[in-house]
Amino acid sequence: MKNKFCVYYLLLCLTLGSVFCPQKAYADGEILALKPSSLEVNLGDNLEIIIHISNASNLASLATDITYNPELLQFNPDLSTYVGIFNDPTAFSLPIEEMVSGNGDIMLYADIFESVMSGGDAINGDVDLAILSFTAINTGIDNLEFSGLFITDDMSTELIPLSQEGAAVTIIAPYVPDVISPVITLNGSSTIDLIVGEEYT
Numbered sequence: 001m002k003n004k005f006c007v008y009y010l011l012l013c014l015t016l017g018s019v020f021c022p023q024k025a026y027a028d029g030e031i032l033a034l035k036p037s038s039l040e041v042n043l044g045d046n047l048e049i050i051i052h053i054s055n056a057s058n059l060a061s062l063a064t065d066i067t068y069n070p071e072l073l074q075f076n077p078d079l080s081t082y083v084g085i086f087n088d089p090t091a092f093s094l095p096i097e098e099m100v101s102g103n104g105d106i107m108l109y110a111d112i113f114e115s116v117m118s119g120g121d122a123i124n125g126d127v128d129l130a131i132l133s134f135t136a137i138n139t140g141i142d143n144l145e146f147s148g149l150f151i152t153d154d155m156s157t158e159l160i161p162l163s164q165e166g167a168a169v170t171i172i173a174p175y176v177p178d179v180i181s182p183v184i185t186l187n188g189s190s191t192i193d194l195i196v197g198e199e200y201t
Helices: 002-019 113-117
Strands: 031-035 038-042 046-067 073-075 105-111 123-136 140-153 163-165 167-172
Touching: 031 140, 038 046, 046 167, 105 123, 123 167, 140 163
Parallel strands: 031 163, 038 167
Antiparallel strands: 031 046, 046 105, 046 123, 046 140, 073 123, 140 167
16 A cells, blocks of 8 residues: 555656655765775774765665675674664665675665655765674775665655765784794804914804
């Protein structure tokens, strides 16, 4: 019944226009970004990457993948979560998970269309959308990037144009101080008799 209502509502908006229905509105120049844009961590450390959107207006749904190098980072789905308005209990949000376990492709999906149709708020302004948790498992530089982006406002399925900014994670081996004193050993006899002028090695 709710789905039929949504369809009828959209048809009414398309037919009557701005007289009875709110118009979709979003500002130009939205930026979907991973933060921080660069991060240096030690091997074995846990780290968090935030998905942030700037200048959003009436954002109602988001679907995208985050690609990373599974040889350098291990994704922790149990510690990754949606934040911001996607925690609205009336919103429909699938868990953050990998497309295939361990293959370096994280799937994110959040849809608050039902919440908006019920009088809830869409996303406006600047907001963190999700937090991704990783563990550094090897040294090197990993570039995390968006792919397969699909994002809409609260009135249509028309894609919202966005610029996308990834993140670079540099993993280094932690510094281990040398606290062991050196041992010096004499190679040869401790007592040697030499004749004046004779060479000694």
